[in-house]
Amino acid sequence: MNFHEYQAKDIFADYGVAVPQGIAASNADEAVAAAEKMGGTQWMVKAQVQAGGRGKAGGIKLARTLEEVRDYTQKMIGMTITTYQTGGLALPVDKVLIAEATDIAKELYLSMLVDRQNKCVTIMASSEGGMDIEKVAHDTPEKIHTVQIDLTEGFQAYQGRKIGFGMGLNAKQTGQLTKMLESLYRMFYALDLALVEINPLVITPSGDLLALDAKINVDESALFRHPEIAAMRDERQEDPTEVEATRHNLNYVTLNGSIGCMVNGAGLAMATLDVIKLNGGEPANFLDVGGGATKERVTAAFKLILRSDKVRAILVNIFGGIVRCDLIADGIIAAVRDVGITIPVVVRLEGTNVEKGRELLANSGFAIIPATDLNDAARKVVAAAKG
Secondary structure, three states, X not given: OEOOHHHHHHHHHHOXXXXXXXXXXXXXXXHHHHHHHHOOOOEEEEEOOOOXXXXXXXXXXXXXXXXXXXXXHHHHOOOEEOOOOOOOOOEEOOOEEEEEOOOOOEEEEEEEEXXXXXXEEEEEEEOOOOOOHHHHHHHOHHHEEEEEEOOOOOOOHHHHHHHHHHOOOOHHHHHHHHHHHHHHHHHHHXXXXXXXXXXXXXXXXXXXXXXOOOEEEEOHHHHHHOHHHHOOOOHHHOOHHHHHHHHOOOEEEEOOOOEEEEEOOHHHHHHHXXXXXXXXXXXXXXXXXXXXXXXXXXXXXXXXXXXXXXXXXXXXXXXXXXXXXXXXXXXXXXHHHHXXXXXXXXXXXXXXXXXXXXXXXXXXXXXXXXXXXXXXXHHHHHHHHHO
C-alpha cells in the first residue's frame, strides 16, 4: 500500500523528520485558504498521486500569487497523470498539497527499503538527488551509497556518519542526517514498512536538511496491525481490477499478456507463469484463488480475468488437495456457464478424485480443453491464444 505525499509527510513529522509546512486541499478555495494560513509570498502546488515523475507531467507548480494558487489547483484537480511509475494507469488527481516554497542549495537522495537479497533493511543515499535519480543510478552508480542494517543490532550512529561523510556533508549536516535515519528506522519497524524514499532531501541555504518530498510503502500483509494506516488507503490510485480482487479475497496482479491465469497457490501460480513464458506465451495476470476453489471464487476469478480485452485464452491450473477435483470441476463448469465465456479455456486438474473431475469437464458440453500436466496445459493455451 502506498501513501500520498501529504500523508507521508504527516507521518514523517510524527517521527521527528523535518518537512516543509503543507496543507492538503480538495478544491481551489481550500488551496487559497491553505496558502493564506501558511503565509509567505510563494507556494508549491503539488498534485497528489501515488507515483513519481509528477513534475515532468505538470503536476508540480510554483505559485507566486494567491491567484496562481487558485489557477494551478483548478487545473490539477480532476486531471489524470501518467508517468513511468504508474504502470500504464492514468491516476486521478483528487487533492493537491499546498506547501511552503523552499530555497534549495543542493538536492540529495535518501531511501530505506527491505533488501530481500541481503535479508535486511538497506539504506540507499546519493549526493545527486532530484528528478533524474534513475539516470544517476544508471550512469554513475558510484554516487549511490548503500549500508545494510544488521537486524539484531539495528541502526547505528556510525552508519549515519559513514553515509553523511560519503555524500560530502559537513559535520552539522551529517549529525542531522544521522538523527533523521534513526527516526526513519524507528518508523520503518513500528509501521511495518517496505520502502521509505525522500527525493529530494535538500540542503537549505541555512545548511539544514529538509525532506522536500516523501514516499512510503507499507507491507499490506501487516495492515491488520495498523487500522489507522489501512484507513488512509486511496483505492482510486490503484488498479481497479486488483481492488475488486481484494473484495473477493483473491490475490490478483495485472500483467500485460494475452493468457489469463487462474491457479490455487502462489507458488503454483508463479510456476504457471514461468511455464507459459517458456512455451512462448505472455501471462495476462497473476491470480491465486487460494485453497478453497469454490464456485463463487472461481466465478469471481473468471470475471476479473475477463475485464481485460487483451485476454485471448484462459488457463486454469488447480491442485485438488483441500478441495476434491470433482468439486472443483463442478465449480469451473458452473462458472463458465454463468459468466458466458466465449474464449478458449484450458484446464489442468491434479489431486484427489482427479479422474472424476476430468470426466465431468469432458462431459460438460462446453468447449473446455483438458490438459494432462502443466507443460501440456501451457502448450495448449499458448496455441489457443495465438489461434
